[in-house]
Amino acid sequence: MVELNPYNPDAWFNRGVVLTHAHRLWEAIHSFDFALSISSTHMGALFSKANVLVHLGKLEAAIECYRKAVTLDEHDPTIWQNLGSAFTELGRYHDAVKAFTEAIRHAPDHFEAYVGRGTCYDALGDYHSALADYNAALRIQGSYADLWYARAEVLVKL
Amino acid sequence: MEDAIHSFETALQLNPRNAKCWYDYALVLVAIRRFSDAIEALQRDAVLEQQWVEPHIALVKVFLLLGYSTSAQHALQRAIELDPPRRKAIEEELHALLTPHRAECQESVTNQA
Numbered sequence: 001m002v003e004l005n006p007y008n009p010d011a012w013f014n015r016g017v018v019l020t021h022a023h024r025l026w027e028a029i030h031s032f033d034f035a036l037s038i039s040s041t042h043m044g045a046l047f048s049k050a051n052v053l054v055h056l057g058k059l060e061a062a063i064e065c066y067r068k069a070v071t072l073d074e075h076d077p078t079i080w081q082n083l084g085s086a087f088t089e090l091g092r093y094h095d096a097v098k099a100f101t102e103a104i105r106h107a108p109d110h111f112e113a114y115v116g117r118g119t120c121y122d123a124l125g126d127y128h129s130a131l132a133d134y135n136a137a138l139r140i141q142g143s144y145a146d147l148w149y150a151r152a153e154v155l156v157k158l
Numbered sequence: 159m160e161d162a163i164h165s166f167e168t169a170l171q172l173n174p175r176n177a178k179c180w181y182d183y184a185l186v187l188v189a190i191r192r193f194s195d196a197i198e199a200l201q202r203d204a205v206l207e208q209q210w211v212e213p214h215i216a217l218v219k220v221f222l223l224l225g226y227s228t229s230a231q232h233a234l235q236r237a238i239e240l241d242p243p244r245r246k247a248i249e250e251e252l253h254a255l256l257t258p259h260r261a262e263c264q265e266s267v268t269n270q271a
Contacts, residue, residue, distance in 0.1 A: 145172035149179045152165035156186055 009039040016048060025052050043072055047079060054086055062086050070102075077107035084116050093120040111140045115147060122154055130154045159190055177207035181216070188220055196220055204236075211241040211248075218252060 005011055016031035029052055035045035050065035066083040073079065084099035100117035103110050118133030134151040138144070166183035170176065180203035187196035197220055203213040214237035221230035234252070238245050 143172060145169045145176065145179075148165050148169035148172065149176065149182075152162045152169060152179075152186075153182065155159075155162035155165060156182075 007038055009035040009042045009045065012038065013042060013045045013048070016045065016052075020048065020052055025056055028052050029056075041072055043069060046072070047082075050082065050086075054082070054089075059086050059090050063090075074102075075106050077103040077110050077113065080106065081110065081113050081116065084113065084120075088116060088120060091123075093124050096120045097124075109140050111137050114140070115144075115150075118154075119150070122150070127154050127158045131158065159186065162186055163190075175206060177203050177210060177213075180206065181213055184213070184216060188216070188223075193220055193224055209240060211237050211244065214240065215248060215251065222252075 012031045012035035016028045016035065019025070019028035019031055029049055032045040032049035032052070035042050036049070039045075046065055046069045050062045050069065053059070053062035053065060063083065063086050066079055066086060069079045070076070070083065080099050080103035084096045084103060087093070087096035087099055097117055097120045100113045100120065103113035104117070107113070114133045114137035118130045118137065121127070121130035121133060131151065131154050134147060134154065137147055138151065141147075163183075163186060166179065166186065169179050170183065173179070180199050184196045184199035184203065187193070187199060197217065200213045200217045200220065204210070204217070207213070214233050217233040218230045218237065221227070221233060234248075237248055241248070
């Protein structure tokens with residue numbers, strides 16, 4: 001398809017998705033970059049590139065992509081969620097809290113964002129806030145064993 | 159602490175195979191002096207994660223707190239069997255608690271060596 005229409009960003013994007021599924025991650029990034037060179041606001045390419053960068057452990061580069069993505073669509077909680085997770089991986093808990101808070105602002109029932117933010121509060125020693133977030137997450141999905149365990153650990157520390 | 163206990167118990171009902179959770183749950187039970195429940199949790203833990211030495215060390219401590227020196231010796235033997243290079247560290251860790259029962263436990267360690 002990219003040979004038929006090498007200036008079609010969607011074709012490059014789709015190629016990148018297929019390469020991602022085939023675990024040919026650097027080639028996938030190359031394809032997403034082609035899509036972005038044709039259309040710098042191609043959300044799919046930007047978001048997918050960021051996710052692949054996370055898999056490759058290139059967290060700073062991934063964060064840059066997620067940040068560009070949220071400037072294109074600040075209402076998408078999934079981008080904020082992934083941004084928060086990348087910050088968390090880097091131990092940048094304050095930045096992560098801000099990103100997860102945005103995710104929750106746009107999707108008040110976002111289970112993963114509450115868990116992610118609670119984990120950051122826990123790491124920061126703010127156990128009351130961590131507990132509040134774990135409780136909120138458990139109200140959304142109460143059958144998550146690891147979260148009950150994390151909640152118990154926070155209660156012990158309080 | 160009751161809320162923490164409830165939270166541990168819910169976690170363990172949902173996933174009874176989480177050995178680390180059983181261990182942390184047991185430590186809280188020890189802290190609130192529910193020793194028999196703690197022993198049960200640590201024994202379940204030891205079955206789940208058979209090569210993990212920590213539940214056995216915790217069992218030694220609980221048994222010593224309760225004055226069950228024979229059980230403590232057995233748990234200590236098992237701990238040393240599982241992690242011989244850590245023998246000295248285990249001995250040091252238990253030193254304070256072992257004091258009243260030191261002779262018996264030292265004998266157990268010597269027999270193991």
